[in-house]
Amino acid sequence: MIDVPETATSSTANKLTATNVDVYYGTFQAIKHASLAMKAQRVTALIGPSGCGKSTFLRALDRMHDLTPGARVTGEILLDGENIYGPDADPVVIRHRIGMVFQRPNPFPKTIFENVIYGPRIHGERSHAVLVETAERALRAAALWDEVKDRLQRSALDLSGGQQQRLCIARAIALNPEVLLMDEPASALDPIATSKIEDLIGELKAQYTVVIVTHSMQQAARISDDTAFFHLGEIVEVGDTNQIFTHPREKRTEDYITGRFG
Amino acid sequence: MAVVAARPVVSGLAATGNVRERRIADAIATVVLWVMASSIIVLLVAFIAYMVYLGWSALTPDFIFGVPRATTAGGGIGPEIYNSFYILILTLLMTVPIAVAAGVYLQEYEHAGRFRNVVQFCAESLATIPSVVMGLFGLLIFVYLFKWHFTALGGALTLTLLNLPSLMRVTQEALASVPDTIREASMALGGTKWQTITRVVLPSAIGRLTTGVVLVAGRIFGETAALIFTAGLSVPYNNPYSLNPMRPAETLAVHLWYTHSESIVPDVARIGNGSALVLLLMVLLFNLAARVLGRQLTKRFTGRAE
């Protein structure tokens, strides 16, 4: 059990706070007593060897485990102080406020435009003018506008992998979420596309709270403000990214960072 | 550059307004789908119950083993049941070897190319042809051309053509369910393709294969349209349980149709209800047998439950 650390820069509010979260798949416990404070307008990176639970934890943050039969989440996850697993909390509302981008781009087989405005549309936005404006805003924010502005009515599946992923980011941003969860968003992409996405994340954090799972320590060091190290389903250490990478407090953290395992 | 949104930000976590509406729509849709799916089960159970109710009283030993009558009441369906099995076995004897061979060829040997394409197209077309058209073809060839008149063999041959595609598909799917790693392992140990297929792949697939064959057998048992014009509407009076394939052989399914449409006996309802029930029970039996046999064979040949 790790105490949520009081770092010197915690004048920024805690947007999303996880306390004592356990995640079970049937009888197997994938996440043990995880506690983490994710701050607004900062990028929190979740690192650790593969299979240690980073993605599992991330998915708990927008109740994606509801989709898996046999999965169970206990503990508390507060969004602006309200428990997203509370009895009155509706996942549909939660997922409006907390967006997710997946490891592999998953655009719908629809036009680029239809993809981007899917979120606002299903949440009830009917005005075409608003949808058009939202699409442009989101695509600009995802650094994709210039590349697709002339072919919004073409199929999203014609885009390259990197473009598709930025489309998925645009799709998530179109809903104006408060938190953006990203599950290894660049791992399926080539280095150039990856660096574009990383630049994008740097811009996005001005407006959103970003939590990103990454298997690349270099990436975490480059783009995140805070880092949490996962190992065997537990959060071993949390702290300012610089601190974690230069002066890790736990031996396991140090071993991972110096490449002794994982 | 991320631009600040013009829309109001959603707050709170509870379902409100638009979300409530969508939740209600979702709930209604779910209920409707549940009702639709359940209605199928209810319908089926109702059908079965109804037929048991109607036909149960007809199932006397006299009926099941007796011979049919042309004009008086009290006819039975003994020879018809016999003929159904007779033709079924005859058909399977001819169809299974050809279909399995063809299926093995398509699945294991030739994976692309003109020949395969043509074969697939022909098989799919054959599968879509109405059984009555196949029956007319049988009429043309066996009854008119070969001058056999109505025969069990003619019926069986027609049914062979009719069921070839489905048994081929059964074979192909059974073979496809065997993972490639098994084939690779056998080849890596020096086995030839033929050895791999006969010693490793087919035994692994035998459970699925048997299930499929028995299910198709169930359909053959109930086949009517193709047999009316090839195997005929009567049974030979002097030897209703003949082993000779070159004689008319009315099956139970055909008898049910005949009873309704042409027959002039006074107890049409009784015979019809009884025949329908027997047919239904046979189909259920075949279904059950397919599953049980499939499971047993898989266990026997691969050592594990499917």
Add this chain to the structure above:
Amino acid sequence: MIGLRVAAGFVILAMAALLFYLSYEGTKTFYVDRFPLWKFLFTTTFDPDIGKVGAGVFIVGTIAVTLFAICIGGPFGIAVGVFLSEIAPNRMTQILKPAIEVMVGIPSVVYGWLGLTLLVPLIRTHTNSPSGFGLAAAGIVLAIMILPTVITLSEDAFRSLPGALKEGSLALGATRFQTIMRVLLPSASSGLAVALILGIARAIGETLAIQMVIGNATQLPLGIFAPTAALTTEIVTDMPGATEGTLLEHALFSMAFLLLLIAMLLIVFVRLALRRRT
């Protein structure tokens, strides 16, 4: 290996024989009896005794009963396909799937018998139809019979969709119903097209079940409760009494040949639909 190839080739041989012999006997109507092809297809007077074999009446009957069946069975089947793929818990699937398998196994003559003893009297008592036989009875029986085909193929179509699509939609805050309607249904459209085409194929080819309840009157379906006839039912009704070499017999074979061609056409459609997927 050669033996296997021959076995596969047997299928081609069978198809060729069918095409040859059925066209041989089926075209006799046109070059032996000299009945024009266009009249055969488009006129509706079918009375061989006076030399008229306008099969249009049966073509319309087939179209009518098929349409009836697919309009009911199509949406119903797709809906249950969605249910099985997306909503049903295991327990339900374990009951429903065997039930569907049993439905497939029930012989068409038994469906016909059920229609005869259950449905026709029902229609007779509750509507203005004098006998109960007719288009509606046949259409309902047919709809029930094509359900398993449509359901299984629809379910396959949905199951073969990548799970990432559903995840993506739900992650954006859509309800399950919205996800099904806006993402899954459109994405599965080519698979669903195949389901419907094959459902239609089954309907067109169905014979006995509808012959027992359709009334077998050589007239156009004037109302949905009016007795009528279809291509397949006409063949079964009149063939036993047709003598070899007569106009009637030739005409019936022409109808069989027509059905053969329709079957092949439907397979072409299925292939086109599948090509659209990739």
